Amino acid sequence: MARIDLRKVSVEFPIYNVNARSFKKKFLRLATGGAVVKDANQHIVVNALKDITLTLKHGDRLGLIGHNGAGKSTMLRLLAGVYEPTSGDLRTDGHVSPMLDIMHGIETEFTGYENIMQRGTLLGLSRAEIKAQIQEIAELTGLGDYLSMPMRTYSSGMMVRLAFSISASIKPDILLIDEIFNAGDADFLEKARGRMIHLLNQSSIVVMATHSDDLITEFCNKVLLLEGGQIKYLGDPGEALRLYHN
């Protein structure tokens, strides 16, 4: 059974300016006793997430809302395991599938089929598992013979179709989504939507960051409103949206 627990989790980013990154500067600082590049080591620390306590259980669909820079993407990356908490405790049970940047891992020199293989392997599928699904993925893309062509010949819309179809074909316990309902033409969107709902229903836990109120009210049973990396509100979607828009 999938489950996510966070207890007082904070994520702090040290911001390295150009000076601090240079080995020469570091050496100069050693050699000169710090006088020359005195300010080089003053890292600025950004509190991307602060004191987040949260529990998600089977069946939870959590919407993440908040203004730009509120910490939505950081939150998703934290749950994906990309960032580790600077303080606090985090536990995730279940296979996590991040759908953060769906164009990630797409190689334009490769054909559609090759990209399906590559992306599938990256997401942890075996060769046999991909083979078993390749037909289904191909149908969902609706790209037909184009799948045997290198992806550099695709239009950007076609690329998104393929990227989405591959991502949507895995069956994760925990699905993390970052704003993906804004690509492709109307025909594909209709298809993608159906597929997405199917995917959402199959996943045990879903966490999605979105700016769309419709998606929140349709899919989510919980909403986390973030502000400056802190929880402003956690709970009922209607109330969260009301607070967010005020």
Added chain:
Amino acid sequence: MSNLESVATLPEPGLLASHAEVVFPIRDQKQLAIKDLTEGFKQWRIWFMLAYQDIKIRYRRSVLGPFWITLSMAITVYSMGYLYSHLFHMELQNYFPFLVGGMLAWGFISNTITDLVETLTMEENKIKQIKLPYSLYINKVIARNFIIFVHNLPILFPILLIFHETAKINLCSLMLIPGLILFYINALSYGLTLAMIGARFRDVTQIIKSLVQVVFFVTPVMWNPEILPPAKRFIANLNPFYAFIEFIRCPLIGTMPSITSWLMVSVITLAGCYLSFKLFCRYRSRIIYWL
């Protein structure tokens, strides 16, 4: 829609109480580092595929494909072999196999080193999108260079035919296997360190690249250490790169690496594993913030 009782700005007592049952994993940096290394090894399907595709992309629209690697290397070593044997007044049949074996080994080692420094910075996008062990990317770079090395091996075949008296395939050739395993262990351990330093201090990549150039000239790759006066032999014997080159070159032309090389490689390997593991434990969780 029944399970949304938790309507609160601050965590409710109820929410905290539910945490009492949850056993949070203890974040032990040492264990996380070991996990990264073992997972990175276990997911060989991913890194091998990525390594192979790197090469495929590079030569995708060319006729010879990856055999361009072989061709350009062949042109280099054959012309160097002919010219330098006359420059150094060496017997062609002694010098030619020595140089070709040495160049194959050097190409493998030096390209691996320069690629390793850039590993994490080059993979920034992937690292930020999906959680894969850091060591997986190191393994990928090593695998890519290994594939290139294997592509280069056919260059040796004409040498083995023409100079069959000084270069042969025999029992010593089997030493290539432990040689490559030792090379892998070192590439992984030093690679982790180099990649971390390269991610933290961006100008290190340039420093390493120019250092590698220098190392090429001071290491017996194209000159035989025997032409050094005996009092100056230590220049070669104390050079760790020479020991590693010997480990690959000797089996390629059917001789045994010297005891000095064995000692050197053992010391370097142990020191590298120890140091890199310490550093990796200490800084692994910071890597993501350096990218």
